[in-house]
Each structure stands twice: as structure tokens, then as C-alpha cells.
Amino acid sequence: MTAEFSPGLILILGSILVPLLRGRARSAYLLALPLAGLAYLVWLPYGNYGTFAFLGHELVMARVDRLSLLFGYIFMIAAWLTTIYALHVKDAAQQVAALVYSGSAVSAVFAGDLLTLFVFWELTAISSVVLIWARGAERSYRAGLRYLIIHLASGVLLMLGALVQLNETGSLVFGHIGLDGPGGMLIFIGFGIKCAFPLLHNWLQDAYPEATVTGTVWLSAFTTKLAVYALARGFAGTEELIWIGAAMTAFPIFYAVIENDLRRVLSYSLNNQLGFMVVGIGIGTELSLNGTAAHAFSHILYKALLFMSMGAVLHRVGTVNGTDLGGLYKSMPWTAGFCIVGAASISAFPLFSGFVSKALILTATAEQGYFVTWLVLLFASAGVFHHSGIKIPYFAFFAHDSGKRCAEAPANMLVAMALTAALCIGIGVYPQPLYSLLPYPVNYEPYTATHVLAQLQLLLFSALAFSVLMRTGIYPPEMRSVNLDFDWIYRGLGRRVADAALDAASRARIALAGRLMALSMSGWRALYHHHGPEGLLARTWPTGSMALWVMILLLAYLVAYYV
Amino acid sequence: MNGEKRYWLDRKENVTKVYWSVWVLCGLLLLIEPAIEMHGEFSIEHWFGFYGVFGFVACVGLVLAAKALRRILMRPEDYYDR
Numbered sequence: 001m002t003a004e005f006s007p008g009l010i011l012i013l014g015s016i017l018v019p020l021l022r023g024r025a026r027s028a029y030l031l032a033l034p035l036a037g038l039a040y041l042v043w044l045p046y047g048n049y050g051t052f053a054f055l056g057h058e059l060v061m062a063r064v065d066r067l068s069l070l071f072g073y074i075f076m077i078a079a080w081l082t083t084i085y086a087l088h089v090k091d092a093a094q095q096v097a098a099l100v101y102s103g104s105a106v107s108a109v110f111a112g113d114l115l116t117l118f119v120f121w122e123l124t125a126i127s128s129v130v131l132i133w134a135r136g137a138e139r140s141y142r143a144g145l146r147y148l149i150i151h152l153a154s155g156v157l158l159m160l161g162a163l164v165q166l167n168e169t170g171s172l173v174f175g176h177i178g179l180d181g182p183g184g185m186l187i188f189i190g191f192g193i194k195c196a197f198p199l200l201h202n203w204l205q206d207a208y209p210e211a212t213v214t215g216t217v218w219l220s221a222f223t224t225k226l227a228v229y230a231l232a233r234g235f236a237g238t239e240e241l242i243w244i245g246a247a248m249t250a251f252p253i254f255y256a257v258i259e260n261d262l263r264r265v266l267s268y269s270l271n272n273q274l275g276f277m278v279v280g281i282g283i284g285t286e287l288s289l290n291g292t293a294a295h296a297f298s299h300i301l302y303k304a305l306l307f308m309s310m311g312a313v314l315h316r317v318g319t320v321n322g323t324d325l326g327g328l329y330k331s332m333p334w335t336a337g338f339c340i341v342g343a344a345s346i347s348a349f350p351l352f353s354g355f356v357s358k359a360l361i362l363t364a365t366a367e368q369g370y371f372v373t374w375l376v377l378l379f380a381s382a383g384v385f386h387h388s389g390i391k392i393p394y395f396a397f398f399a400h401d402s403g404k405r406c407a408e409a410p411a412n413m414l415v416a417m418a419l420t421a422a423l424c425i426g427i428g429v430y431p432q433p434l435y436s437l438l439p440y441p442v443n444y445e446p447y448t449a450t451h452v453l454a455q456l457q458l459l460l461f462s463a464l465a466f467s468v469l470m471r472t473g474i475y476p477p478e479m480r481s482v483n484l485d486f487d488w489i490y491r492g493l494g495r496r497v498a499d500a501a502l503d504a505a506s507r508a509r510i511a512l513a514g515r516l517m518a519l520s521m522s523g524w525r526a527l528y529h530h531h532g533p534e535g536l537l538a539r540t541w542p543t544g545s546m547a548l549w550v551m552i553l554l555l556a557y558l559v560a561y562y563v
Numbered sequence: 564m565n566g567e568k569r570y571w572l573d574r575k576e577n578v579t580k581v582y583w584s585v586w587v588l589c590g591l592l593l594l595i596e597p598a599i600e601m602h603g604e605f606s607i608e609h610w611f612g613f614y615g616v617f618g619f620v621a622c623v624g625l626v627l628a629a630k631a632l633r634r635i636l637m638r639p640e641d642y643y644d645r
Binding site for chain 1 (some may be wrong): 568570572573582585586587588591592595596599600601602603604605608611612614615616617618619621622623625626627628629630633635636637638639640641642643644
């Protein structure tokens, strides 16, 4: 056992003191924890630490290498930025939950074995649901329950897979797993649930928009990127991931176009961005894995920024429905500006972070000759600009003036958004520091004339398409609605089947009730006959007759003795 | 507008200016393409204006498809709450 410990414990154990502190002291403490964690990561040398034996197996609490460090850094940075964004929240329960959640995500990333991974994997689910329930609405409660059930199931699959794996290989080490054995399959599905694979994705769009203003920003950073990390660690080069990832990039954008709740639109685009990372893992070359890691890094920042800006709108206006918004740039110009930076970053405009990270994945896809996948990714790139890059800022801050006037976002939110926006631009303008953190050496120049022109053409012609469709009135207007997604299977069909089953059960009970009633009545009657007030066995006998009977019995005994 | 500040975008003709400037920008991007030697893994990337045409068609297709999907997928807002 060495002195080094799992880095996430700084946040998890540090959260214990939060309820004891008040006012500014608590705020300062909350801000200091992620910075302490970041400093610890910078100091931490490569290697395996915190090893101890458990039931004859060696568990590794902290495996420090380039991949785990990169995710550790960005998780700590995201925790710090989101803490600033959430400084106005004084509820200790939410603060503790957020710290435990982000800390367990960090610890899961550094887990060197599947058992440690499982423990922190489940802890992220349990702690993060508090951030959904804290909204206090019935809808949030229900969405949170669904979220919790699905994530606990993901953990159970991981545990089962780990046990099968242990049985087969005799090892719990969390290295490359692959899809060869049944254990690997189980773990793959467990990771896939958390990564929101197609058809396993609904918890994301269901729960994230129902969380609190700050809760959604917390949620957007950690859960799914932990899954991306786990997939990159365990399933790099698994070709199935290319198809899964390509489907993930494409189908959510159709929903994003017709969705009204702008935080749900962002959830769909989060799903779409995960697809790019999953494709990168599936291709499995050094370039593509670098791309996945880099894209996760910049994605956490711009996605947090977009959720922050929509959170600020929700905080001030009380709604993020596209139908109710518009013209907010007059009231919230700074928020609008930061939102546009986030939108430009997710759309991969040159000089913004998405440009320098997504390019690695697209180039790797083309280099390996996956033409169809490359076309799908290109389509998804145009699509993400369309719904995240244009639709989000347009319907919230521009479009027709909704007449809503409100105050600009609180100062702490503006500071958090400004810092995040600065990082988005910083990475885009000067990507070398990010590239130097990537798992493999980078020999890639994003700013070539070809690349810049190609990307600008793709994006500006997409913008042209939006403008033309808007101007001609073909663009579908925002509508108050629910769009059926795969969760209809359990929220619609499943519920109807359950209702029908209950209905049938109660019908059967009614039909049988007559006969059961008759049967039970005859039973009662027999009981009444013998034990009721008139019953032979319930009669009270006088003491005299009792004594008489005893006497007769004794006499009979005497007679028997002599005979 | 009872004394409220009038913004540049409040004027309809300025919105029209923004609209046409997108057209102009797209035109410029096509104009400079011959001056730049395009590299790429696939031959399709060397077609003139490939990325522009692809972006435009992809987005129009996306929106029309999504609009059609509404007919199948759209339900009242309280669908799951009933």
C-alpha cells in the first residue's frame, strides 16, 4: 500500500465537511476542492497506486496513465467550472451530491480493476439522481426513478460481466476486454447503457432536461464521458462500435430538429456527439483514439457551456421551451454571446474547440477507408450545426421577439460561462497543449487550407439551408409536444401492457368473486354453526356440570383400576 | 414600442441584409475554391463545391425528414402524464 490514493476521494471525502461550513467559507471550500484535485493530478506520477488485496485479488484504486489522466484533468476542470456556475445554490444536499458524483466519476476513471470500477460506477448513478430529484417536481421524480433504475441495471451488467470474466480468466484487471467472451458482452452492454447507445439511450433525453438548472450542467459532463473512457479502455478497435457510433451521430439529430424543450435538444445533440467518440473508439487507430480523447475533452466544455446558457435562461425566464422564447438577446446579451461560442464550438467552426478535436476522428475514419461512415459523420456534422449551432441560439435569443424581458444571468453564472467560453476558444486557437495531453503522440495539423475551406463550406451552406427554409416558411415551427422515441416501449406500450395486466387481474377477481364468496360464506356458516353464540362448542357450561363430569371420569378410573 | 430601445435586428430590412449576406458568403467560399488545392482520401472530396452542396442538401433533407417524422411521432405535451 502506497501513500497515493484514488484522486476522486478528494471530492468524495471532501464533501463531508460541506454541511458544516456556512456562507462564504463554504463557497471558498467548494471552489478549492476541484483545484486541490487538479493539483494532485498534476503532481501524480504514472503508475499503479492504492493497491490492496481483496479476497485474493489485487485491486488498484489509481491507475495513472495518459488516458486516465486526460479524463481526470477534464473532470476536475468541469467540476470547478460547474461549481462556479452553481455558487448561488445554497442547498447542501445538492452540493454534496455534486461532489460525490464528480468525485466518483474521477475515481472510476482511475480504477485499475473491474470491482473498483463497479463501485464508483454505481456511486455516480446514486449520487447524480439527487441532482434530478432536487428539482422537486413530479415529472423530475419519475424521470429520476427511470434514470436510477437504468443506471443501476448498467452497473449490475458490469458486475455480472466482471464475475464471468473472473471465472474465465482469473483476473479482475480492467484492461482491453473485447467482445470474445460472454463476460465481455455483458460489460459491453453495461458500458453501452451509460454511453447511450441507440435504443439504450432514452434515459439521457428523459432525465437531463428534468434536472435542476445546475444539475443538468453537472450531469452533462461526467456520466456519458465516463462511459466513453471505459469503452476506449476496454473495447478499442471493436468494429461494431463504428456502426453503433455512426447510428448514434445520425438519428438523434432528427429528434433535435422537432424537439421544443431546448435542454432536450441539447441532450439529443449530446447523444450525437458521443457517436463521434464511439466511432473513434471503434476505428481504434492511434489517431482515432486521440480524436476520441480530444473530442471528449472539448465536448465536455462546450456542452457544459451550452447547458449553462440554457440553464441561465431557465433560471431567469422559467422555461426553455422554444415556443415561449425569442428575442432574449436584448435582456441577456452576455448569455447569448456565450451560447454562440458554445454553438460555434460544437459545430466545429475554425478557431473553436470542436474543429481541432472532431477533425482527428473524421481524418482517421477517412484514412481507414470507411466511406459510408465518413459520409454519415459528415451529415451529422452538418446536422449538429443545424440544430445546436443555429436552432438553440436562434430560438432562445433571436427569432420572433417573445416580449419576455428579464435580468441578465447572475454574476457567478456569467463568470463560469466566460471561463468555459475562453477555454473553448483557447483550445480552438491554440490546440497544442490539448494535443500534448493525448494518449498517443500527435502528428496532425488541423489548420490546413483544405480543411478550413471544406469545413466553412459545409457549415455556411448548412446555415444557408436554414435561412432559406426559414424565409420560405418550410421550416417546421416549434410546437408544444412530446415526440415518441424508443422509451415509448416502456413508458407507453409497457405501461399499457402493465395496465392491461392489472385490469385483467381485477376482472378475474370480480368474476371469481361470486364463487369465492359462496365458498367462503359456507365456510363461515359452518364455523358459526359450531362456534357461534348458538354453537354446541361455544356454549358456556355451568361449573357444576363440569365437576360432575370430572367425578364420573374419576369413578370410571377407580372402577377400571379394580377391574 | 413604448420607449424601449430599438435594436438593429428589430428592423425587417436588416434581417433581409443578414439573409443575403449568408448567400454572399457562400458564393465567396465557392469562388476561392479553385485557388486552393483540395486534399482528401476520397475522390468525391475533389468535386467542385462538394462540401457546400453536401451541407445544403443534408440540412434540407434533415429538416424535411424530421418534419415528416412529426406526423408519426408527435403527441400532445401531456402524453406520458395521462
